């Protein structure tokens with residue numbers, strides 16, 4: 573019997589499987605990199621754009637920690653763990669430029685499965701020595717997206 577599958581669903585399953593495998597592959601190496609040598613990327617779609625006070629830079633925003641969205645809480649936790657200031661990406665294309673400039677030994681990113689898949693592939697091609705970890709959004713889309721703070725906290729503390 574032929575089973576019909578929704579193409580978008582099966583693509584997302586493929587992204588989910590790939591990012592999960594990559595997370596497992598890089599987990600140990602990531603754990604060995606000091607937090608000061610890691611970089612955190614979160615997506616701009618998590619911001620509360622009506623009130624957001626983040627400062628716009630070239631390709632990303634810097635969170636002003638106004639507390640209106642979860643990014644502020646992630647930024648505070650990251651500070652307490654010794655990470656450099658997190659970067660709020662306007663789009664995935666800025667990743668490579670920022671990584672080339674900042675030269676982190678590890679990258680942790682929050683994004684939708686598609687962006688996570690693309691980032692793993694791009695960074696692997698650029699420098700397979702960079703240990704990458706990915707946390708998927710729990711609600712994706714173009715705005716008002718969401719992520720699990722508990723899962724992000726666990727990842728940042730590895």
Ligand code: SF4
Pocket residue numbers: 618619620621623624625626635636637638639640641642643644645660
């Ligand atoms: S916590 Fe940061 S990213 Fe979120 S709305 Fe406030 S300034 Fe913007």
